[in-house]
Amino acid sequence: MRYLLFTMALLLLLCRVSRAQIGLRVFNYRPTGELGFVMKPLFSAELSCIAPFEDGRWRTQFSLTYLRLKPRMDTFPVYGVVSSGSTGTTVYPGTQSFQKYSIVQLSGGGDFAFIDKDPFYVFAGADIVVGGASVEYTSQVQTIKDESYSGGGILAGFRFRLGAEYDVNDQVGIIASANRNYLFISEPAGLYGANDYGIGLRYSFH
Amino acid sequence: MLSVMKKPIAFFVLFAICLVSASCRKALKDVNDYFPKVKTVSATVQANGSVMISGEIESDGADPIQYLGFCCGTHPDPRITDNQVIVQRDGNSFSAVLSGFSADSVYYFRSWAANSYGYAYGNVISLDSIAAVPVTPPCSLTMNTVDIGGSTGTHTYSSVSTPTSYMGIWQFTGNTATGPTVDFSFGSAIATGIYTTTLNTSPAAGQVYVDFTDGFIGGALNSGSSVYVNTVSPGVYDITICSAPWQYNSSTFYFKTHLTAPH
Numbered sequence A: 001m002r003y004l005l006f007t008m009a010l011l012l013l014l015c016r017v018s019r020a021q022i023g024l025r026v027f028n029y030r031p032t033g034e035l036g037f038v039m040k041p042l043f044s045a046e047l048s049c050i051a052p053f054e055d056g057r058w059r060t061q062f063s064l065t066y067l068r069l070k071p072r073m074d075t076f077p078v079y080g081v082v083s084s085g086s087t088g089t090t091v092y093p094g095t096q097s098f099q100k101y102s103i104v105q106l107s108g109g110g111d112f113a114f115i116d117k118d119p120f121y122v123f124a125g126a127d128i129v130v131g132g133a134s135v136e137y138t139s140q141v142q143t144i145k146d147e148s149y150s151g152g153g154i155l156a157g158f159r160f161r162l163g164a165e166y167d168v169n170d171q172v173g174i175i176a177s178a179n180r181n182y183l184f185i186s187e188p189a190g191l192y193g194a195n196d197y198g199i200g201l202r203y204s205f206h
Numbered sequence B: 001m002l003s004v005m006k007k008p009i010a011f012f013v014l015f016a017i018c019l020v021s022a023s024c025r026k027a028l029k030d031v032n033d034y035f036p037k038v039k040t041v042s043a044t045v046q047a048n049g050s051v052m053i054s055g056e057i058e059s060d061g062a063d064p065i066q067y068l069g070f071c072c073g074t075h076p077d078p079r080i081t082d083n084q085v086i087v088q089r090d091g092n093s094f095s096a097v098l099s100g101f102s103a104d105s106v107y108y109f110r111s112w113a114a115n116s117y118g119y120a121y122g123n124v125i126s127l128d129s130i131a132a133v134p135v136t137p138p139c140s141l142t143m144n145t146v147d148i149g150g151s152t153g154t155h156t157y158s159s160v161s162t163p164t165s166y167m168g169i170w171q172f173t174g175n176t177a178t179g180p181t182v183d184f185s186f187g188s189a190i191a192t193g194i195y196t197t198t199l200n201t202s203p204a205a206g207q208v209y210v211d212f213t214d215g216f217i218g219g220a221l222n223s224g225s226s227v228y229v230n231t232v233s234p235g236v237y238d239i240t241i242c243s244a245p246w247q248y249n250s251s252t253f254y255f256k257t258h259l260t261a262p263h
Helices: A002-017 A033-038 B007-021
Strands: A021-032 A042-050 A058-068 A076-084 A088-117 A120-141 A145-167 A172-186 A189-204 B037-045 B051-059 B067-073 B093-098 B106-115 B118-128 B145-147 B155-160 B164-166 B169-176 B181-186 B193-197 B207-214 B217-220 B226-233 B236-248 B251-261
Touching: A021 A033, A021 A058, A021 A172, A033 A189, A042 A189, A058 A120, A076 A120, A076 B118, A088 A145, A088 B067, A120 A172, B037 B106, B051 B067, B051 B106, B051 B118, B067 B093, B155 B251, B169 B251, B217 B236
Parallel strands: B037 B118, B193 B207
Antiparallel strands: A021 A042, A021 A189, A042 A058, A058 A088, A076 A088, A088 A120, A120 A145, A145 A172, A172 A189, B037 B051, B051 B093, B067 B106, B106 B118, B145 B155, B145 B251, B155 B169, B164 B169, B169 B181, B181 B207, B193 B226, B207 B217, B226 B236, B236 B251
16 A cells, blocks of 8 residues: 555646646456466556657657566475485475555656657557565475565566557557566566556546 | 667676566476375285385475375375385386385385475275285194204204394294204394395394204204295294205204294
């Protein structure tokens, strides 16, 4: 909750800096690699401050995203290995289960319209991502470990984007985009990846 | 129509396209495809009462298999740690020989494999009445007697020790009150079967070194004679040697014994 309030306040501040432009995007988030093994794809939404391209090829944007990831298995079959001179190698079975894995992330960066045919734009962009993860999991391997974790973890990374925008009028634009996310999450510590594909609306108050 | 793309812009676009499209490994549709898939193919009782179990690797999963093996037990759902045997793969096949079964129990055998994502089991095969095929010696001798040949006569064992393993050699001793003391050294765990005598004091698997002392006389059985072993119950063996030659000075004598070890 603290993460959410902090990031929303930061987002509103950034919106004031970048004038009153808001966007809402719904997307399909698809974890890849190790995260894709553990977590299911999901649909979510992000709120953003996003400027139009009308002032040039460049624009800035800041986004707030909430992801409530669900594990692909109730219990993952993990194992541990013990080797000793007298008994040789023994493989011990175990389990790992995730009770909670939620992410709040704030992204800030810019887009460059490499195809600029007003009101149609095709753009590439990049963001810096910071945030937090709320994690609960248990991990147990017979005779080796029996641990549980409940708490927060920090998150940092980058995301890169390709998209297209069609401006319906001076105030409304329709955006379709695909992001590639590279994230470091501190608990369980690791470098994770995900793709997301979504569509959204941009609205200018002026 | 389209804006002119200058070289730095083209580079930027290419960079962005590569990053977006060249994702990390895409998640597999079925989470079970990350884990190995193995099958328990057969479990066959051998003549000596051991069980040859074989398995097949259907898939390594999303990463190469790191550990592979079998487990077995007397409950229908054996787990990895139940009498675990770790084996090496031979292509997509793997096998092991397990022993130490009791004929009056049902045993359940199961293959398993583990890669970096986790582990998975194969199917379960059950066997009951696991017992060795008895061997029949070509002679009938009185139980718990020994005759080392010559004119020394037949003597009765007063005790036979429990076979114990030392450095891979299974040894026990038969004592008589009136005659010889006989030492047996098997080159492998004792099981039902026909073993061959050797003069090597460190016998190989399938061989047995038999020596004895009787007062001032002592000797060891020549190489090449048969020793018939039947497992009476786990850890108890019926052993027969019909007529095994041994040398004393320039003479040849014939050794006979029939005993239960231990008793």
